Amino acid sequence: MTTIAIAPRQAAASRVRAAFSALAGALSDTADVAWRNLLTQLRTPQALVFATIQPVIFVLLFRYAFGGAIRVPGTNYVDFLMPGIFAQTVAFGAVGTAVGLSGDLRTGILVRFRTLPMARIAVLGGRTVADLARNLLVIVVMTGVGFAAGFRSPHGAGGLLAALGLVVAFGYAISWGFASLGLRVSDPEAAQAAAVPVVFLLVFTSAAFVPATAMPGWLQAFGTHQPVDALVNAERALILGGPAAHDVLISLAWSGGLLVVFALLAARTYARMGR
């Protein structure tokens, strides 16, 4: 009698244990792959330097070359600009996810990973986590350059940090989007060429650099209903001050929704490789 009562409980317990051990394994694999990707990036410093220089140049370019011609009522242009540049930077940074994965596809490392008893999701998780870390580094450098160029984050440090949190979350979500692309193209240049136009479209139709009201109506309709625009608006509310809750929620909803959709898509692409 007792055995009958206990057996199912034991079975359930061992299933739970198995699930936990699978999860622990997946996390450990993800950490190992992320570590490998970070080391790889540190050892190809050219890539890292260019990833940092480009946003810095954008800050300086928009601040000094275009800034004089763009008037945004009620604020300093550089304070208006920085949220846009942050969004642009992580959007372009996500292209790196596609480039990195397609590079791994080309060199054959992915073939090796696919024959190891590791958690499959770790290949994608490790890549996106490493790209997240790179985004953090670039953002820190940019913030420094921004402050040197007159950025003052009028609403204080709390607002700035919250805004950067949204930026990083968005960057992580779209990293997964570009992961699927990288897995489909075994040529890093092609992956980059495919990814960049998408980013351009999203960034330059958003309010990243100029207020959306300056665009024709049909473009506004697209530009104001997409994730980069939502992110920039939320950032500005947090950095410049003003009612932020609504914009922040919209941006979080975009990032969360995109993350779920893109992660499922990328996982499916990875699982279907070799069919």
Add this chain to the structure above:
Amino acid sequence: MSEPAVEARGLRKAFGKVQALDGLSLAVPAGSVLGLLGPNGSGKTTTVSILTTSLRPDAGRATVGGLDVVTEAARVRRVIGLAGQFAAVDPNLTGQENLRLIGRLSRMGRGQARVRADELLDGLGLNAAAGRLVRGYSGGMRRRLDVAAALLHRPAVLFLDEPTTGLDPESRFALWDSVRDLARSGTTVLLTTQYLEEADALADRVAIISAGRVASTGTPAELKARFGTVVFQLDFGRQQAAQAAHTALVGAGYRPRRDGADIQVRSATGSGELAGVLRALDGRAPDPVSVAVREPTLDDVFLSLTRGGEAA
């Protein structure tokens, strides 16, 4: 030896319109070395990819260590190692870091992975380069590291996909020694190669693969025996003369193969047949510049199979 370590039955795989595998079947007894021999595009890598779970067959079944490579892929991955032309190591990590990473991802503990990595670096003569970035390695060193990565979790079945393609002779022989050591220690090895010499040197059995299926299989000695016991190699100096000789030999019922000014004739009966060959040429073609009698190589076997129709 109840169950082969690797078994494939009727594997088919198409990439678009190209039928890469067209009903390939093979078996590798546990503890033996099978050489899968074939030219580029014959389906060697596709076969290895399916057996190592990174590619799904369209049809057919394969098992490794008794486990189905499709439905039990996760368990198959625990018993296999893969090295070769398309399984890479990371150029931006050191040799040691590469092996430790693979060890960790093979679910070894940190300490265990470190010990095993050092052991293999030592065993494959990479000790001095262990701390250097792989992008500075020579081709031979890279290949040895690749093999080390495949051996990390002590796989029962090792797949080597053209392990010596593009290597200089010295590196090739060093790698051959490693493979022999492994085979001696009981590891089952499936090795693909384009080099007949390599299959001859390493494999207990050879499967010759052509157009996505196994065309012939046997021990290297059996294959050679099946395709004649001796080969007469006649050098005519000029292509024209060789052409005339070819015609004369065909007329006499032989199956010669011409290669430039060279003619090769296989014989099942032995060197005594040379007299007959020369008699067939008498008056119909110039005398050969030189005549050699040699044992058939796997090259002879291979060419006769892949050119079709010529098999004795």
